[in-house]
Amino acid sequence: MNHPDYAALEADLNDLLGPRGVSSDMRQREKASVDGARMSPIIAELLPLGVADLVAFPTTADEIAAVVALAVRHGVPVTPRGKGTGNYGQAIPMSGGLVVDTSRARTIVGIDGDTITADAGAPMNALEQAARAEGKQLWIYPSTVHSSIGGFLGGGSGGTGTIAHGSNDMGFVAALDVVTPTSGGVLRHVEGDEALGYVHNYGTAGIIARATVRLEPLQDWRGLYASFPDFAGSLSVLRTLGRLQPAPRLVSADTPHITAQLPPDDAFPAGRSSLRMIVDASLVAEATAIIEAAGGRIEDVREGPGVSSAISVLSYNHPIEWLQKSEPGVYFHVEVSGDALVDRIDEVHAVYPGGMLHIEAGHTVPIGMLAGIYESPDAVYDGIHRLNDLGVGVHNPHQWNVDFRLAQTVELAAVTDPAGLLNPGKLNPAYAGPTKGAIR
Structure with missing residues (x-):
């Protein structure tokens, strides 16, 4: 169908979901057509990348299925959306069409x-x-x-x-x-x-x-907050803490400069590197001894059901996001992994101007987010190759193409979506990113 009838689709969706379950209002369409892609300066230079023609708000799994079926019947592209917390444009409807906002299907x-x-x-x-x-x-x-x-x-x-x-x-x-x-x-x-x-x-x-x-x-988790005079101190214990048994849920550390950008907390003393753990209560004493023996100090030990949440939201790319908020338009980041993040940190930091690492103890090796001052896409890609030469695995987040099991997804989609209606623009079989040694 070359010219989808959006009026007919909207009427069908209204019958299915009711008037509050579908919208063609421009404010709703624009809201449903963005995610956190401005976190990537490379993608931000290209925004906006598409705006939905319609937004549907199913409230059950069965309604999600019915909404997609209606869109397919009318030949309308469909882009799924959760709560819009993605950072790299995966939920942006590049071909317009229907955005299926699943956030009301909460059962x-x-x-x-x-x-x-x-x-x-x-x-x-x-x-x-x-x-x-x-x-x-x-x-x-x-x-x-x-x-x-x-x-x-x-x-x-x-x-x-x-x-x-x-x-x-x-x-x-x-x-x-x-x-x-x-x-x-x-x-x-x-x-x-x-x-x-x-x-x-x-x-x-x-x-x-x-x-x-x-x-x-x-498990009976504790939130352990520690600090060191410098980032080297945090790095010196990160892998040891990550190997404790039972395994911590998270061990996460930041440079003093990144720490200073995090939300205000007495556990983040000025001028020091923060190290945070979600650790089994039985290991608090052992973790404390390891940290203090390396010259660190314990700032706080917290308990309760909110412990995991409070520390997890300051992990992965979130500290870099706080850094970007403090200095808008300055920093970018790449996802990195490997023991070189600890063993060759000075060389890693030197790859990009203003280089600063957020690091975590990973499943097999340390993982992290390396921030640098943004100059150009070419400078980002050149730095990725330099990181590879240091033994750092890198995943380039500054693109929206499927890059996990790409060949298998292309093969599957040829069967499940032969007309290419699902999230068009995100599944390019010829995509070959500038990286190797992805962190997954």
Whole structure:
């Protein structure tokens, strides 16, 4: 269909969802057509990249499926959206069409043994709260704790995850219910490796309507806040702390300059490098001894259900985001990994002017976000190759193309979306990024 009839689609969506479930209002359309892409100066130079013609707000997984079916019937492109916490344009509707905002589909279906099932719009912190009530916790815990489960799984990078289990494509997903243009409005249930085909590809092969993810027994977590006179002190203990057993949920550290940009907290003393841990209560004394033996000091130890959330939201790319807010238009970042982040930190920092690292103890090796002063896309890409030469794995976040399991996604989408209606512009088979050694 060369000229989709948006008026007819809007009428059908109104019949399905009611007048509050669909909008053609320009303010709503613009709001649904942006994410955090301004965090990337490379992408920011290209914005805006597209505006939705319509926005739908389904409230259940079945309604998500029905909305997609209506759009397909009218030949309208469909871009899925969670809570818009992505940072690199994956939820921007480059071809216009319909944005399916899943954030109102928040039902938590229930817990069955070591899994929890929820509709796509359920926030991650709500899943964690439901799990805690049953003596369990999420198998991994993200930095964007307010993001929706569907957006988190369908979006870009794996995020913080946990030291024990890695990122969200490493066993976290038990099953998905997805809708595709060829499924006729019926949810398709997929499990295990088949479910992985719909993770991290921005809905280009199928849109996640409901997810089942893994849980584990609840631990008694503490939030441990420490500081060192300099970043070298934090680096000296990061890997040791990350290898404690039972594994901490997170070990995260920042340079003194980045620390100074974080939200005000007495646990972030001026002029010092902050180190933060989500650590099992049984390990507080051991972690304290390691930190103090290396010249650090404990600023605070906090407990309660909000501990994980408070520290996780200051991990992954969030400290760099605070840095960018303090000096708008100055900094960019790349995702990095490897022991060179500790062993060759001075060389790593020197790759980009104003280089500063946010670092975390990763599942196998340290991971982090390297910030630098933005000059040009070419300077960013040249720096990526220099980092590779130092033994640093790099993932370039300054693009919106699917780059996780790209070949498999292209093959799957040829079957599930032969007309190319799902999130057009995000699945380029010829894409070859300037990086190697991706962190996933």
